[in-house]
Amino acid sequence: MLDFMKASLLRISWMTRLTFLEAIRQRFFAFLILLSAALVLSSVSFRFLDFGNGELKFVCDFGFGGMFLFGSVLAVVMSAQLFYAEMDNRTALTLLAKPVSRTEFLVGKFIGVWFVLGLFIVTLSTLLGIILWARCQELTVAAVELGKAPPDFSVAGLFSHTGMQWARLGVVAAMILMVASLARTFLFTVIAGSMLVVAGQLQWLAQETLLKPGELNFFSKLLLTVSTYIIPNLQQFNIGDALTLDHGSVADGAVTLALFSGTCYIVVFLFIGSLIFRQREI
Amino acid sequence: MKSLRVQWIIAIFCLGLAGVIAEHSWTKVRVSIPEMGKKQIEPSLGQGVLLGILGGFRAVVADGAWIRSYVLWERRDRAGCEALMRTACMLDPRARYFWENTGYVIGYDMAHWEIRKRGGYAKVSAEIQDDLFKKYGQQGIRVMEEGIKYTGGNVGILISAGQMSELKLKDFSLAASYYKRASESKNAPWFVHFMCARALWENGQTKEAYAWYRDVWQKRLSNEEDHAADDLERLRFMEDELKLSLIQRIPRQPWEKKY
Numbered sequence: 321m322l323d324f325m326k327a328s329l330l331r332i333s334w335m336t337r338l339t340f341l342e343a344i345r346q347r348f349f350a351f352l353i354l355l356s357a358a359l360v361l362s363s364v365s366f367r368f369l370d371f372g373n374g375e376l377k378f379v380c381d382f383g384f385g386g387m388f389l390f391g392s393v394l395a396v397v398m399s400a401q402l403f404y405a406e407m408d409n410r411t412a413l414t415l416l417a418k419p420v421s422r423t424e425f426l427v428g429k430f431i432g433v434w435f436v437l438g439l440f441i442v443t444l445s446t447l448l449g450i451i452l453w454a455r456c457q458e459l460t461v462a463a464v465e466l467g468k469a470p471p472d473f474s475v476a477g478l479f480s481h482t483g484m485q486w487a488r489l490g491v492v493a494a495m496i497l498m499v500a501s502l503a504r505t506f507l508f509t510v511i512a513g514s515m516l517v518v519a520g521q522l523q524w525l526a527q528e529t530l531l532k533p534g535e536l537n538f539f540s541k542l543l544l545t546v547s548t549y550i551i552p553n554l555q556q557f558n559i560g561d562a563l564t565l566d567h568g569s570v571a572d573g574a575v576t577l578a579l580f581s582g583t584c585y586i587v588v589f590l591f592i593g594s595l596i597f598r599q600r601e602i
Numbered sequence: 603m604k605s606l607r608v609q610w611i612i613a614i615f616c617l618g619l620a621g622v623i624a625e626h627s628w629t630k631v632r633v634s635i636p637e638m639g640k641k642q643i644e645p646s647l648g649q650g651v652l653l654g655i656l657g658g659f660r661a662v663v664a665d666g667a668w669i670r671s672y673v674l675w676e677r678r679d680r681a682g683c684e685a686l687m688r689t690a691c692m693l694d695p696r697a698r699y700f701w702e703n704t705g706y707v708i709g710y711d712m713a714h715w716e717i718r719k720r721g722g723y724a725k726v727s728a729e730i731q732d733d734l735f736k737k738y739g740q741q742g743i744r745v746m747e748e749g750i751k752y753t754g755g756n757v758g759i760l761i762s763a764g765q766m767s768e769l770k771l772k773d774f775s776l777a778a779s780y781y782k783r784a785s786e787s788k789n790a791p792w793f794v795h796f797m798c799a800r801a802l803w804e805n806g807q808t809k810e811a812y813a814w815y816r817d818v819w820q821k822r823l824s825n826e827e828d829h830a831a832d833d834l835e836r837l838r839f840m841e842d843e844l845k846l847s848l849i850q851r852i853p854r855q856p857w858e859k860k861y
Contacts, residue, residue, distance in 0.1 A: 366662075369662075369665050369666075369669070370661070370665055371664075371665050371668055371697070371699050371700070377661060378661055378662070378665075381659060381660060381661035381662055382659070382662060384659075385659030385660075385662060388659075389659070524628065524632075527625070527628060548621060548625070549617065549618050549620075549621030549622070550617060550621065552620070552624060553624045553625075553627075553628050555628075555635070556624065556627050556628050556631045558635065559631055559634045559635060562634035562635070563634075569633070569634050570631075570634045571630045571631075571633055571634070573630065574627070574630040574631050574634065577623070577626060577627040577630055577631075578627045578630075578631055580623060580627070581620065581623045581624045581626075581627040584616075584619070584620040584623050584624075585620050585624070587616070588613065588616045588617050588620050591612075591613050591616065592613045592617070595606070595609055595610060595613060599606075
């Protein structure tokens with residue numbers, strides 16, 4: 321049993337390595353990471369557009385927005401592309417002819433993609449952290465001169481948010497691989513996957529509606545209840561502002577629970593994906 | 603085949619379980635996210651705020667909505683301007699700026715727009731004008747009340763609401779209640795105590811005004827570095843107006859200039 325698990329893990333690690341290298345070499349990845357980095361770096365230049373907030377909050381919002389938007393695009397497109405590349409080039413047939421199970425193939429693909437997404441998030445967070453730190457130093461000097469309270473930001477909070485975003489992108493990638501294992505075309509996967517991401521981001525509205533069920537009929541209530549359990553609530557990972565700038569406002573254990581919830585969804589989506597993929601004709 | 607069916611049942615069960623965990627997680631995370639419900643979003647949909655609702659860029663989209671609202675403000679488009687300003691407030695509900703200025707625009711500007719739309723100040727009777735000022739003033743104060751709730755009792759919004767109550771509603775009692783709340787907050791500005799006392803005084807509650815102001819001065823302001831000499835000077839004026847006897851007055855301070 322132990323030998324079987326060792327061999328299985330080795331095969332998954334091969335798949336992960338192959339997927340990671342293939343993804344890193346893609347121009348799409350390079351393009352998106354450059355675009356996102358440019359967005360994060362330019363946030364300081366756009367601060368004159370800010371009205372109601374402190375400057376650090378505006379910079380944070382800009383950076384987190386870039387992570388959310390481009391991270392989601394990367395997770396959706398890259399997961400689907402790497403999966404269908406194997407199908408279209410018939411390399412999947414060669415791989416699966418070897419003692420590699422379909423579950424191992426799918427899990428290896430996922431981990432490879434997830435590592436790339438991790439690299440993306442960590443790069444952007446580091447850049448954002450440097451910008452926030454630099455601006456924080458300047459603003460502190462100015463605040464001291466004016467006798468005002470200096471601004472502050474939490475590096476630990478930024479680190480926690482990076483973890484949360486990585487978990488969110490992991491859920492998205494696992495969801496896309498689940499759709500890809502069922503769908504026949506790349507385009508369908510990308511469109512259906514994008515819609516699922518949007519639904520996941522807006523899922524909290526269904527939960528809010530369920531809290532006031534007075535105006536709902538039975539079927540609407542049933543539909544909303546089912547959808548809140550099937551579609552992951554991706555909004556639960558978006559507490560970057562609170563974590564970075566107002567660390568005290570985050571409830572104890574909120575980050576751990578959100579990360580655990582994300583991990584559960586990743587495991588479940590990969591499990592369902594492998595069940596579907598095992599029955600698929602290639 | 604049977605094994606596959608069992609696996610599917612386990613998968614569906616696990617998906618439900620993940621949903622339950624996510625629900626618990628959401629209740630913990632919810633308090634850290636600026637509140638925005640379905641009702642607040644509905645009037646804003648179709649105005650480019652979807653990105654803000656979806657995830658990041660909330661403050662950026664709020665700023666964009668605010669800039670767009672100024673275009674409508676210049677055109678004096680009441681409905682459009684209010685919708686966009688409220689959108690900005692809802693996207694970034696912890697920012698004082700949006701709430702305060704939305705309240706100002708509704709409370710101070712919109713009544714004038716409506717009077718001009720009805721033919722101008724010469725055509726609209728004074729009573730109707732007064733009604734309009736009051737109606738929009740009340741709406742502006744309602745917006746500021748929301749802002750006070752979302753910002754955790756921001757002093758700036760409290761003072762603005764007090765001023766609007768005075769100027770537009772001529773309700774000094776309401777104004778005094780706002781100033782009092784501002785005065786009780788930790789970062790109350792030096793002038794708000796006098797504003798509260800003055801509003802009570804204007805409301806005819808002269809004795810209450812003096813008693814409240816005196817209490818604030820004796821318990822808090824007199825301990826300040828400059829002993830709040832200006833406030834004491836105003837208290838002396840009140841004592842004179844109320845014709846208080848020497849024993850009823852605040853004892854003379856060693857640093858006090860002759861009044």
